Amino acid sequence: MSDNLAPQYTDGQRRLFVFALVTVSALLILGAQFWLFPQLQGFSAVAHCYDFFGVSGPAALLYGILSGLPLLxxxxxxxxxxxxxxxxxxxRQSPLPGEKVFQSRPYVTGDKAAKIGVLHHLPxxxxxxxxxxxxxxxxxxxxGTSPLNVDYSLCSS
Known part of the structure; x- marks a missing residue:
């Protein structure tokens, strides 16, 4: 292996990483499908019945989904x-010194590496x-909504 190439993960480490990624992703998807989405659906039906610290339920729901989730x-x-x-x-080096990579990759240094570092802020x-x-x-x-168009009979007071 050349000194200009970053060290690579072993095949076993790669398999473990992929297994962990697939497992965590599957758990997140299953959790969203069977818990989060039903909870949101149930809450959205009666959101107008709630206030959170002076914020109406529909406002909390919309701001939470459209702004809160991207912020989180x-x-x-x-x-x-x-x-x-x-x-x-x-x-001023990418990958970082001593950092392992998945495929053979040379080190990038100088201004080009600094630009790569800045691009990491983009997401x-x-x-x-x-x-x-x-x-x-x-x-x-x-x-554009009116509080008069909601069914308050759904609220259990």
Whole structure:
């Protein structure tokens, strides 16, 4: 192996990584299908019956889905990608020194590596922009609705 190439994961490490990724993804999908989506469907039917710290239930639901979820994803992904991007920009080397890769890859250094580090911030920035757009959309949807068109008989008081 050349000194200019980053070290690679072994076949066993790759298989373990893929297995873990597939397992976690399957658990997330199953959890969403069998718990999250039914909960959201049930809550959306009676959202008008609730207030959360002075915010109506429909507003909390719309802002939570259209703005809150992208914001949560931006913070989650940003905490990893942006941190890694900062480290790449500081080291001016990608992949980072000693970091293993999945396929044979030469080290990139200098300004090109710094640009790669800056690009790591892009997912977070795009998701933050999407969260802002979602807040505007939720506000528009709520402005076009009337509280008189809801069935208050569903509320158990």
């Amino acid at each position: 994803l931006a913070l989650t992904l940003g905490s990893w990608f942006s941190w890694r991007g900062l480290r790449i920009s500081r080291a 977070m920035v795009l998701l933050l922009a999407f969260a802002l757009w979602g807040a505007v959309q939720a506000q528009g949807i709520l402005a």
